[in-house]
Amino acid sequence: MTVALCVTAIVVIALLSEITWPYVDRRLDHRRARREARRLGVVGPYDPGRERRAEQRARELLRSCVNDEEWGMYRDLGFIRVWGGQGVPADAARDLRGVPYAYLVYPHKPIVAYLPQTGQLLNEYCVEFPDETRPFGSARLPDSDDVLAKWMALKGDERRLIAEANLHLPGRQIDPKQVQRDIWRLGRWERERLERPAADPGTPSPPPARHDNP
Amino acid sequence: MKFLRMRPGHGEQLIAEGDPEVAEDAERLVAEFRRQLDQGMWAAVPVTSEAGRREAELVRTFGDIPSATDRVIFFPRAAGGGV
Numbered sequence: 306m307t308v309a310l311c312v313t314a315i316v317v318i319a320l321l322s323e324i325t326w327p328y329v330d331r332r333l334d335h336r337r338a339r340r341e342a343r344r345l346g347v348v349g350p351y352d353p354g355r356e357r358r359a360e361q362r363a364r365e366l367l368r369s370c371v372n373d374e375e376w377g378m379y380r381d382l383g384f385i386r387v388w389g390g391q392g393v394p395a396d397a398a399r400d401l402r403g404v405p406y407a408y409l410v411y412p413h414k415p416i417v418a419y420l421p422q423t424g425q426l427l428n429e430y431c432v433e434f435p436d437e438t439r440p441f442g443s444a445r446l447p448d449s450d451d452v453l454a455k456w457m458a459l460k461g462d463e464r465r466l467i468a469e470a471n472l473h474l475p476g477r478q479i480d481p482k483q484v485q486r487d488i489w490r491l492g493r494w495e496r497e498r499l500e501r502p503a504a505d506p507g508t509p510s511p512p513p514a515r516h517d518n519p
Numbered sequence: 520m521k522f523l524r525m526r527p528g529h530g531e532q533l534i535a536e537g538d539p540e541v542a543e544d545a546e547r548l549v550a551e552f553r554r555q556l557d558q559g560m561w562a563a564v565p566v567t568s569e570a571g572r573r574e575a576e577l578v579r580t581f582g583d584i585p586s587a588t589d590r591v592i593f594f595p596r597a598a599g600g601g602v
Contacts, residue, residue: 355528355529356528358530359526359527359528359529359530360530361530362529362530362531363525363530363531366523366525366530366531366592369565370565370573370575370592371573372572372573415600431599431600432597432598432599432600433597433598433599433600434525434594434595434596434597434598435595435598435600436525436526436527436595437559437595438526438558439527440526440527440528440529441527441528441529442528443527443528444527444595445527446525446526446527446594446595447525447527447528447530450525450530450531450594453525453592453594454525454561454594454595454597456575457563457565457575457577457592457594458561458563458577458597460574460575460576461563461574461575461576461577462577465577465597466597469596469597469598469599470597470599470600471599471600
């Protein structure tokens with residue numbers, strides 16, 4: 306009986322180690338890489354405020370680049386709408402027969418294309434901007450930098466960005482109900498904005514509304 | 520003209536600055552521009568349209584940068600994600 310239990314325990318331990326070893330190995334590699342980077346002065350000790358300061362800088366950069374309306378949209382709603390087809394030759398957009406379309410740009414989420422006239426969702430474009438130099442161990446840009454990168458790429462060369470993205474039907478990563486709700490919120494936000502007197506540029510800016518990542 | 524680069528955990532970093540009208544600065548800026556593109560960065564220039572709208576242009580060579588530009592923003596090239 307004892308022998309059987311011992312054999313069973315050994316088998317269980319062997320199976321578990323088979324499963325957990327790759328994870329442990331990755332963690333050890335990561336730890337070694339961080340220690341080496343720290344030794345070379347590339348990575349400083351962990352700073353819990355770093356991400357927050359990075360995001361603050363990114364927000365300032367975003368604000369300095371986009372239009373006031375778009376900045377307000379991001380600040381209040383957590384995403385930016387970018388009109389599509391601005392830099393695209395007319396014949397290239399023939400699939401939509403001239404119907405205006407737009408993108409909703411979220412931080413670290415797919416870009417969602419839709420028809421503003423009907424609210425119909427067209428596609429999700431999954432795209433990332435990974436910085437493989439990983440200066441602090443992560444390839445992920447701050448939220449506002451991610452939004453700005455998408456905004457600049459859509460404005461500067463929409464077709465190039467879309468060509469790089471993975472195309473999916475709506476609902477792959479973002480709940481279509483949430484997108485519909487965001488489109489409704491955007492419409493309401495625009496109506497309220499039009500009704501307001503001229504925007505006060507000195508208004509302090511709270512953090513943007515956040516969505517949970519998929 | 521300033522060259523800014525988006526960095527994870529950092530926000531934008533000033534990586535080069537100079538007056539493209541000055542030969543020495545221009546040479547340094549060109550070299551840095553090429554270095555960033557070689558590292559896989561995309562370069563964007565914030566511009567303002569004739570209608571007063573803020574837009575952006577992606578530039579592939581130093582010569583494509585509009586002369587009135589005061590900053591060029593480098594960011595990692597796009598890659599398909601979320602598969």
